[in-house]
Amino acid sequence: MAEETHSVDDNAHADIPLGQPTAARMYDEALGGKDHFEVDRAANARLYRLIGESQVRSTAMENRRFLGRVVEYLSKERGIRQFLDVGSGLPTVRNTHEIALEADPDARVVYADIDPIVAAHGQALLRSGTTRVITADMRDPASILGHPTTLEMIDFDEPVAVLFIAVFHFVTAADDPAGIVAAFRDMQAPGSCIALSHLTTDGMSSEEQKGWHAGFAGATVPLVLRDQGAIRSLFEGYDLVEPGLVRPWQWRPGALDSPRTASLFGAVGVKQPSV
Template identity: 45%
Template structure:
């Protein structure tokens, strides 16, 4: 992955380019161009610790695609994508619109570059919105015009928390955050999440990886299977439940990715 120089046109009005940013690092792992030297340097240090970090990013993006396909086939036509990140191939609205051109997608992120890129890309999409807000404040998110004016919460909505809650520390109560979004949703709604875990990484890889992410504004919080499952309390998990992201929804013989994922339905 390689980029010769930064394009100043991609920088939001208050983007911090002095410290690495996890959204821009993730973009780099996926081969994107919406990242800066500081992000690329941190990402390469992470890859030097373990190539599994890059593999997780790619597996996670594929997981998101399968999830949106599953939800669309289940009849969901409204999506709230929390921590949506920088637009890249296989965005939620692209997948949803293949199944239902009338599907509505509300993207939410707090990173300046991610929001700037998304707004530029989606300026002509009337059924898609981009909101800059902190997902840890559900009230702010749910009352924002891009969410409240687009989505009808009296009907089923899919809340997507894909590769975002591992950047929320226990002190911010990630389970409570997700419960607040759940409390707004009608029966028949869904939630989907993926979360970093250590299925194959050594303790040293985990320690060194966390040191790198500690240099960002959003350090990495590793949780185990039971802790991640608890984030989806209140939902009935669809088969196969909480499983390595590259084994959802069909178990296979691939080495498990270092992350768990699940989809739950609100009864």
Template identity: 45%
Template sequence: MTDHQHWMGWGDEAPPPPADLHPEIPHPARMYDYYLGGKDNFPADRAAAEKVLALGPLVRISARANRAFLRRAVRELALLGVRRFIDVGTGIPTDGNTHEIAQQVDPLAQVAYLDNDPIVLTHGRALLAGPARRTTAVRHADLRDPAAILADPVIARLLEPGEPVALLLLAVLHFLDDADAPHAVVRRLVEALPAGSFLALSHATGDFAPEPARGRGSAIYRSTAAPLTLRERDRVARFFDGLELLPPGLVTVAQWRPDQPPADTDARTAFWAGVARKPG
């Protein structure tokens, strides 16, 4: 049985019950969609997003730089021979999704999208309506429960020995507060990866924002469905403990292997990012 045949049908599970979208409550996934220029958002999302955008132009620049980092990181990993991707906290699908980028390099690349948000899952399952269903799965999972993630049969199959896996945690860990033990969560997931696998991670930071702006931004997100926890560079670096960071190391999302001329905002985009290899 080929890998392609092994994967077929993974998207055939019954769809979840209709999601209550709560359009009156700002939602970070829809706000992020608005920052990126998408249309999957409601007036409450746009109003909250505009309050954040009013804090400065780096908000939208940073969101778009983070999305561009995803595309570059996935492409680089696929070029390194990775064919199995686990994308946790995927968000609302938009241009340049993980499976689209990976399959430009290898059409048989396999991608599992995980999210705990019914809004995101509703959008994500639309990916399975076309050819992507043969290589793409969308699963309900909560990052706060790594044991349940690893017990999922789709994830367990991806983690079978023999090939490296790319674990993508992009713009998701800042939705875990310190009480959720985010570093322990990442450590548990990385421990389950085969040797030679990779962790790609980006995390929102307030390192480049003045204190008033950081406080106002955090306050806006506390009124949404998922509050935000900004972390400094050294706390983000701890997620890579025991791993080998690929060049250029832990940098802002715009500084990670850019494919366009540098801009004067690159060093201040509000996400730290890195890609690291699990030794062995």
């Protein structure tokens, strides 16, 4: 039997916060996964009570399907072979590396997440010699871009797709979101892309906005909702591919099997040659 060659960062067993809900585990619960604790289930129960269970779960699923279609597009239509999946979340169905490897068995994927449970579970679930998981905080971009594992796996002279899927709404204005994107953009070769989705105030009732904030009130990361204009501004230095910044279910849609929520916006941008 072939040796498992996946690799996990040394931080994999850093302290896993047990007393507070985490975004990774709450999201896993909303997607129907198994990697969550009572504190996460209690936080989601509050979200479900305030917003409606089907609204929250549909938002999570629409986002996850968007991620899958985006990685397929980047691999198959843009020929990208390197992925930096930032705020990757716990491994679940249709993970980035699985889709990327369908297009090219040598595709390289680095998952980075602030929550150490992601790397801990990655060790058990990932099955690829070209996939790595690191524990790092994107608010300090150098902790990802300069991480030895990233430097070993990603050739920044070649196109790389940086995925920020459902993660920037955990980054406050004080953390300089535009500066974070710029740090990644500066490292990207021509032909590189970003993909980003984000919870939005546009089309969301004030009750639902309050519900999202209350649901994440005790979590390890703060929640920040942004309007479409603020989300669009995160793509500075990138040209958006069609259909632009839209609801995730409107982005090159596949088969749709859930209600269509107005909770998120998402897009893919290609780095402008001039930046």
